[in-house]
Amino acid sequence: MAVPPLVEFRDVAKRYGNGPTVLQGISFAAQPGDFIALIGPSGCGKSTLLRLIAGLSPVSGGTATVEGAPPENAPPDLAFIFQEPTLLPWLTAAKNVEVPLRLRRAPTATRTRACRDALTLVGLAGRERAYPRQLSGGQKMRVSIARALSLAPKILLLDEPFGALDEITREHLNEELLAIRQQQGWTAFFVTHSVAEAVFLSNRLFVFAANPGRLHGEIRIDLPYPRTAETRLSHAYQERVAEISRLLRSIENT
C-alpha cells in the first residue's frame, strides 16, 4: 500500500544557460508528511533544488514531478518561505499575509479569515495593522510564515528562513514551526546551514556535496515527534548532531 510520492525527482540535473552544472543526478521521493532538511556546503545547489520544486526554474535533465505533474503545472498547493521576510513594505502585516490569496482573487471574507487564522498561528494576533518596519526581525519572519500558511499548502519550501535571526528567536521559531505542522500537516523542504536546526526539525536529512551539487546521502532522524525544547537536551539528539557535523566536515574536506 505505497502512497504515491508527493514530490519525486529522477536523475535531475540543472544548469543555468551554458553555465556550470549546479545540480546533477538528483533522485529522491518525498512522501506526504516528510520534513526534509537539506544541508551541505555553500554552492551545492540546495536553494536551486527548492526553485526547481517551486517551478520557478525548469530542470535541465531528468524528470521532476510534484503531485504527479511537472512543477510548472503542479496544482498551487505550494508555498515558499524565503531567506528574507520578503514583505511588501507598503502593506500592513495583515495585508501582506493576504497577498497570495489576493493574487488568486479569493473573496474578501475568505481572505480575512485565512489571514486572521494564520497570524494567530504564528502568535501575531493584535499586530495586524503594523507595517513591516515597525516589526522586529523575528516578527517579520513570522508574518512571512503566516503568509505561506494562509494558503494551507501541501508543500512548504523554506530557504534558510531563520538564518538571519538570533539563536533564541531561531529556536523559538523552530519549535513553533513543528507545533504548527502538527495542526496543518504539510510536507516541508527546509534548507539550512545549521546541523542542530536540521536535526531538530526533520525526519529525513539530505546531505549535499558541492562541485557539482549532488546528493551525498540521506540520513533518517528517528527522534520521535512532537519535539520540544526538551528534545535539544536529550542524549540521542546531541549524538545525532555531533555525528552529522563530523560527516559534513569530512565531505567539505574532500
Add this chain to the structure above:
Amino acid sequence: MPRRLLSLLLPAATGALFLALWYAVYFSLSADNRFLLPTPGEVWSALRDNRTVLFRATLNTAEGALLGFGLSACVSFVLALGLSLSSLVRVSLYPYLMILQMTPVIVFAPVLVLWVGPGVKSVTVITFLICFFPVVVNTTQGLVSTDRNLVDLFRMYKASRWQEVFLLRVPAAAPYFFTGMRIAAVLAPIGALVGDYTAGSSGGDGGGLGFQTIIYSSQAQYAALFATAAVTCLLGFVFVMAVLALSWLALHKWHDSFERSDV
C-alpha cells in the same frame, strides 16, 4: 530644545548676514552705479507697488506651471510604465528622450506658438517639456529595480503580469516617482516663466511673470525685476511643498525616509 532653537536661529542669522552683505555691496558702489543693484527695501516697495500686476501675472504663470507639471506627471507615469516593460523598448527610446531633454526648448517657442496657440497653451507645453524628463527617468528606474525576491514571490504565486505591475512594481516605484516630481516641482515655475517669456505675452490675458520680466527690463525697473524673481522663487517653494505634502501622504506610513523615532 537648544538644538531646535539653533535650527531656527542659524538660518535667520545666515539671512541677516546675507542682507548685510547686500547693503555692503550696494554702498561700495559709486553713487552713479547704485541704480544697478536695488536694495532689499527697494525690492520690497517694488513688490508692493506692483502687487496687482504681479499677482495677476503669478496666477497666469502658476496656471501654466501647474498644467505643464500635472501633464508631465501623467505622461511620465504612462511613459515609464511602457519603458519598464522591456529593455528593448528602453534601448530604442532612451536616446531620443535624452535628445529631447538636451534640446533647448526655447528655440522651438516661436513654432510652438503657431502649433498650439499663444498664452497658457504654449506655456503648458514648454513647462511639460522641461519637467517630464526627471520624472520619467526616476519612475522607470523605480519600476525596473523592484526587489528581486518580491518579484519571485509574485511569480511563485502565479501573479498575472497586470497584478505584478500594479500590486508590486507601481507601489514599489512610488518613492522614485516622488523624487522625480520633486525635481520637476523646482523646474515647473522656472519652465513656465521661460515659456511665458518667449511665448506667453500675446495670449490676451495680460501675460505672466515672463512677460513682466520683459516689460520691467525694457523699462529698467530693476527693483521690480528682483521682485518678479522673488515671486517666482516663492511659487517654486509652493510647488515643492505641495509635492512634499503629497509624498508624505503617500509614503509616511511605510517608507524609511519618513522613519519616526517613536516606533
